[in-house]
Amino acid sequence: MDRIYLDSNATTIVDPRVKEAMEPFFSQMYGNPNSLHDFGTEIHPYMRLAMDRLYSGINAKDQNDIIINSCASEGNNHVLKGVYNDLIRNGPKNEIITTQVEHPCVRNTCAFLESLGVKIIYLPVNSDGIVDVDTLRRSIHPDKTALVSVMWANNETGLIFPIAELAAVCREKGVLFHTDAVQAIGKIPVDVSRVAVDFLTFSAHKFHGPKGIGGLFIRQGLKLTPLLHGGEQMGGKRAGTINVPYLIGMGLAMEMAVDSLNYEASTVRLLRDRLEDAILTIPDTMVVGKRALRTPNTILASFRGIEGEAMIWDLNQNGVAASTGSACASESLEPNPTFVAMRISDELAHTGIRFSLSRFSTEEEIDRAAVLIRQSTQRLRAISSTYKNGK
Amino acid sequence: MAKNDLIGGSLWEQYSNKVSTRMNNPEHRGEISDAEAKELGARLIVADWGAESCGDAVRLYWAVDPKTNRILKAKFKSFGCGTAIASSDVMAELSMGKTVEEALKITNIEVEMALRDSPDIPAIPPQKMHCSVMAYDVIKKAASLYKGVDMASLVEEEIVCECARVSLRTIKDVIRINNLTTVEDITRYTKAGAFCKSCLRPGGHEKRSHYLVDILSATRAEMNKDKLLTQAEARDFATMNLIQKHRAIEKALDEKIRPALAADGGSVEIVDIRESEGTVSVYIRYLGACKGCISSTKGTLQFIESMLKRELADNIRVLPV
Structure with a gap:
């Protein structure tokens, strides 16, 4: 029986058309795009096309930059450490505002900056699991705040944050705004001409591109000290020979992701809802966050009486790939701030299972997964010491 | 760091086959009913340990023969990850056939050893070792219930x-x-x-x-x-006051000299200690067999003096009175 992949928030299958588009740039057109000879210059039209696709994918003007890098972790490091260098170390400001629910690549970078003396304000989320615009407004000190960094959508819950409003508050207060859009691109519209973001980061492998390549959008006129110093690639803003085949792949992946947004909003959402409905027919289950507030592909479910890692082990034995934020599988038992804010910390700390779909998910897979999830639930509840029928 | 640490995500790959097998199909999962215990002529013990909010909870069922204190049957249920389930399964198995006293000696380390495929290779990765601790704790809990004593009294x-x-x-x-x-x-x-x-x-x-x-x-x-x-x-002997010097000399006599003299039925006591011109004069009196012994003014005296010099200071002179 074929395996069922329901972990697309971790990474996605590379679209076969993306792979095909990358193919010629390994052994046929392998030149260094910085070379002056034909081996280098013959690649330029393809790179231009890829860049065009990335720019139009997020509706960026040509005057803006999209720095090609290795991943969103790099982009997020670049923004946070660059702003630290430009506005805090060599400037008048001393604080950065972020949230309690950011991905570790933002959270841990902030913790590092904290160790260098930067004041970091970690905004909580409200009872919907969302960062509140008024909370941000109250937290900004225009003379002190160097940067606000809030993810566009949360990787665990799929909850979408009000980025347009948050960015507008920052623009109004004259504070730079960054968003980690890794979980948004290809799932919901991302348009930098309508949303006042100054920096935006993304990663190709979350939208059916290859791993190891990503992008950083920088609004026109903003200075940002490089993270990688070296050659003059990317206009001197990010050194290192560009990964040409992956850039070509990411460009096509972006175009297809944006073209698929309607499909995501309709078909993927229907499939997700179908799976979610099936899960909720199992007694004593719950799903975190209102559907309307989530990316169309994500379900974070709790199955009472079943420890998360035991569940994903059992699902894996039956060919279903999901993931858990269960504390048992991690280093710390610190409760997840989203769950604390939503008052579901006790249930979710150890029982949360994330199912994340993609445009490659099929109805047949979803229906089969629903059956297998039910079976796992029954098997594990039968040996659970804390689960009693209906209690 | 090793290559595997750099690749990451190897948690499950580090489980032994025995762990996997027992995770998928724990042999001793389930309950023991009152009726079943009665049929065995056994006392039913149901011990709960841990809580769902802590991420681990286990319930242990024992049917114990009240005459021999022997555990005739053991079953478990668990809210926990796979390694907690596998550990509980082995723990139930190891406790069967033992007396309650013997079962108390089962540790999580024994449980982990029993889950190994090969004696030299750990059954579970280090960060999962705590999952097997539950198995140890719940045995203590069950034994305390059986004995009707406080659990703390069983912890040595x-x-x-x-x-x-x-x-x-x-x-x-x-x-x-x-x-x-x-x-x-x-x-x-x-x-x-x-x-x-x-x-x-x-x-x-x-x-x-x-x-x-x-x-x-x-x-x-x-x-x-x-x-x-x-x-x-x-402190340095030279800087000691007279009382400290007295104590130090007494101590040296007790430790190094008197035992040797006692072997021959003798002893020695301090009569006086005087300091002048950089010399410490220790006046002693022989007791018991030492009194009047021919060696007491020669060999024994030399022995006492050289021992005190070695232990305390060079400027010590020992004088018999």
Whole structure:
């Protein structure tokens, strides 16, 4: 029986058309795009096309930059450490505002900056699991705040944050705004001409591109000290020979992701809802966050009486790939701030299972997964010491 | 760091086949009913340990023969990850056929050993070792219920690291004996903190009553205090006042000289100590067999003087009265 992949928030299958588009740039057109000879210059039209696709994918003007890098972790490091260098170390400001629910690549970078003396304000989320615009407004000190960094959508819950409003508050207060859009691109519209973001980061492998390549959008006129110093690639803003085949792949992946947004909003959402409905027919289950507030592909479910890692082990034995934020599988038992804010910390700390779909998910897979999830639930509840029928 | 650490995500790959098998199909899962226990002529014990909010909970069923205290049958249920399930399964199996007293000796380390495919390769990765501790705790709980005593009374030693079962006393001793100064050293010497790392410092996987960082700093503080006291006592003989000199000489006599004299039925006492022109004169009187012994003015006297010189200072002169 074929395996069922329901972990697309971790990474996605590379679209076969993306792979095909990358193919010629390994052994046929392998030149260094910085070379002056034909081996280098013959690649330029393809790179231009890829860049065009990335720019139009997020509706960026040509005057803006999209720095090609290795991943969103790099982009997020670049923004946070660059702003630290430009506005805090060599400037008048001393604080950065972020949230309690950011991905570790933002959270841990902030913790590092904290160790260098930067004041970091970690905004909580409200009872919907969302960062509140008024909370941000109250937290900004225009003379002190160097940067606000809030993810566009949360990787665990799929909850979408009000980025347009948050960015507008920052623009109004004259504070730079960054968003980690890794979980948004290809799932919901991302348009930098309508949303006042100054920096935006993304990663190709979350939208059916290859791993190891990503992008950083920088609004026109903003200075940002490089993270990688070296050659003059990317206009001197990010050194290192560009990964040409992956850039070509990411460009096509972006175009297809944006073209698929309607499909995501309709078909993927229907499939997700179908799976979610099936899960909720199992007694004593719950799903975190209102559907309307989530990316169309994500379900974070709790199955009472079943420890998360035991569940994903059992699902894996039956060919279903999901993931858990269960504390048992991690280093710390610190409760997840989203769950604390939503008052579901006790249930979710150890029982949360994330199912994340993609445009490659099929109805047949979803229906089969629903059956297998039910079976796992029954098997594990039968040996659970804390689960009693209906209690 | 090893290659596997750099690749990451190898948690499940480090489970032994036995762990996997028991996770998928725990042999002793389930319950023992009252009727079943009655049929066996056994007393039914149902022990719960842990809580869902802590991430681990296990319930152990024992049917115990009240005449022999022997566990005739054991079953379990668990809210926990796969390794917790596998550990509980082995724990139930190991307890069967044992008396309650014998079962109390089962530790998480034994459970882990039983899950190994090969004796040299751990059954589970270090960070999962704490999952097997539940198995040990619930046995204690079941035994305390059976005996009708408080669980604390069954705990012989205060355990700091549950995964490696290292006691507070062991850790303190190791710090003292080896003069350890870092938590990493403690882990290297005792394995405490090498597994789930909860006991290293607050903020780890679970809350502990003792942390290695605290034990280290407390023990180092005690050691410093002891050292100061020892130093206070072992000051240089030359700078001692007369009372301290008297004590030091008495101590040296007790430790190094009197036992030798006693072997021949004799002894010695101090009559006076006088200091003049850089010489300490110790006036002694022989007692018992030493009194009137021919050697008492020669060999024995030399022995006493040279011993005091060696132990205390060169400027000591011993004079018999």
